[in-house]
Amino acid sequence: MKNWAGNLEYRSNSLLSPRSTEELQEIVSSAIAVKALGSRHCFNTIADTHGIHVSLENLGAVPEIDTVQRTVRVAGSLNYGTLGAHLEKHGFALPNLASLPHISVAGAIQTGTHGSGIANGSLATAVTAIELVRASGALVRLTADDGDDFRAAVVGLGALGIITHVELAIEPSFQIRQQVFQDLPWSRVLDDYDAIAADGYSVSLFTDYSGSNIPQVWRKVRHEQSPLATPEDFHGARPATVPLHPLPGMSAENCTPQLNVPGAWLDRLPHFQLQFTPSNGNELQSEYLLPREHAGAALGELRELSGLIGPLLFISEIRTVAADDFWLSPSYHHDNVALHLTWKPLQEQVESVLPVIEERLSPYGARPHWGKLFASNAADLAGLYPHFGDFRAMAEHYDPTGKFRNDYLNKVLFNH
Ligand SMILES: Cc1cc2nc3c(=O)[nH]c(=O)nc-3n(C[C@H](O)[C@H](O)[C@H](O)COP(=O)(O)OP(=O)(O)OC[C@H]3O[C@@H](n4cnc5c(N)ncnc54)[C@H](O)[C@@H]3O)c2cc1C
Structure with missing residues (x-):
């Protein structure tokens, strides 16, 4: 497998x-x-x-909506696409989604998976309760009232237990319009990234760090909050006149509708449609999240590395994620910029450049995405998370014999 x-x-x-x-x-x-x-x-x-x-695919398939509390209880194995369709049918929505709807709710929240938007937290920030089976076999339900246990378990790297169900905050359904803009001048981004990132409900920039322009900006706006006309100019970029794929030369067929046409949140917030292969399909990914005030400087570092990383890159996506309170969330107490790298499937070469990138981004407090490729180990990561030691203790408490541990957790948490 x-x-x-x-x-x-x-x-x-x-x-x-x-x-x-x-x-x-x-x-x-x-x-x-x-x-x-x-x-x-x-x-x-x-x-x-x-x-x-x-x-856990055989555990409880139908989401249960509580219209009074405005929550939905879902099986952890459910994917966001199926959940989104169910919510939309009942007039509800989630505040944000990742670039693809194919991923499971439990798998996504455990790694701090996120979309974009200056005011949008990671997908884990919608969690109001989780139900998990601890190493002993005991089933526990954790909410914010459980304090540290909740703050440790939601972005828990699979280290605290097996999540059977998750409860998520929902809101009334809304519509989104998506417009791609082309050739955003780098000078505008380096001068005032915040102005660009804040100009939309969700803004993503796609670049390979070369040249003087960023080839594509994906801007998603809430239909009810924004005038219908497409702006002629987005910080110096021009609106695309045909749908585009973020990867140069690929057909936009597997992408969600663009050209400013309104549509349900679940059909616009992800970049890729559920029924198609997302992204390229034959690729690797890394991502580093760091405080947004360092965006200009960190982007400058990657531009300096473009000769090294460019030949290995399909594309890079620059997004924002709002701060949260989960101990191991890459956005713990930081409003972040997220620098995502979609690599060609050349793992050895990619792994050889990761330490170089991490060294360059380290002065800015960059935290790697837990689900993607990175080089850091527990010794490197400990200083980036104020509750790193507390999380380790919590993992040992929930799983004293280490049955949820694996080589990955030994490397990034325990340094064995
Ligand atoms: C094409 C593509 C696009 C992507 N786009 C984005 C993006 O836009 N934003 C972003 O942040 N990430 C993105 N990612 C990364 C991806 O969202 C994360 O890696 C996410 O964790 C994947 O979820 P999964 O269900 O596949 O988890 P898996 O890979 O199956 O598992 C991840 C971890 O969660 C644990 N886990 C899974 N289910 C449970 C459970 N029920 N209980 C306890 N632990 C569990 C696993 O044991 C493992 O530790 C992308 C990945 C791909 C392939």
Whole structure:
């Protein structure tokens, strides 16, 4: 069994699909090593185990909407595309989505997955409760009232337990319009990135760091909050007249509708449509998140590295993520800029440039995306997260024998 990108084969010795929470509790309590698999979209070994893999696809498929509390309770294995369609049918929405709707809710929140938008937190910020099976087999439900346990568990890297269900805050459905702009001058971005990032509900810049212009800006606005006419000019960029794919030369067929046409939130917030392969399909990814006030300086560093990284890159996406309160969230207490790199499938070469990028971005406090390729280990990461040691202690408390641990967690958390 491989991950979505096909760059790694999992080493588990079996895959079990429990049909009830009780069956899952049995499996977990008697296992020596066990991990949940989501939709397998991570690029590193975070989801791997030498023991048993569990898929939760048979646990509770229909989301339960609470119209009074404005929450939805979903199985952790549900993907955002299916959840979005259900919410939309009932007149509700999530505040934001990642670039693709294919990923599972539990897998996404565990790694701090995010979309873009200066006021939009990561997908984990919609979580109001999680239900997880601890190493002992006990089922617990955690909410913000549980304080530290909740703040540790929501972006929990799969280290605290196996999530059966998640409750998410919802809001009334809304419409989004999406417009791509071309050739945004780098000078405008380096002078005042905030002005550009804040000019829309969700703004993404796509570049390979070469040249004097950024080839594409994807701007998503809330239909009810913004005049219908497409601006002639977006900070020096011009509106595209045909739909575009963020990767040069690829057909826009698998992308969500553009050209400023209003549509439901779930059909515009992701860049890619559920029924198609997202992005390129044959690629690797890395991403670094750092405080937005350093955006200009950090982007300058990557521009200086464009000769080194350009030949390995398909494209890079620059986004924003609002601060949150989850201990291991890359946006913990920082309003961030996120520098995402979509690499060609050349893992050895990519891994050789990651330490160079990390050294350049280190002065700005860059934290890597937990689900993508990065070089840092626990010693490098500990200083970036004020509650790193507390999280480790919490993981040991929830999982004293280390059955949810794997080589990845040993490297990035425990340094074994
Ligand atoms: C084409 C593409 C585009 C992407 N775009 C974005 C983007 O826009 N923004 C972004 O931030 N990221 C993005 N990513 C990265 C991706 O969203 C994350 O890696 C996310 O974690 C994938 O979720 P998953 O369900 O596939 O998790 P998996 O890879 O299956 O698992 C991830 C981790 O979650 C754990 N896990 C899964 N299910 C459970 C559960 N039920 N209980 C406990 N732990 C669980 C696993 O054990 C593992 O530790 C993209 C990835 C791809 C391939």
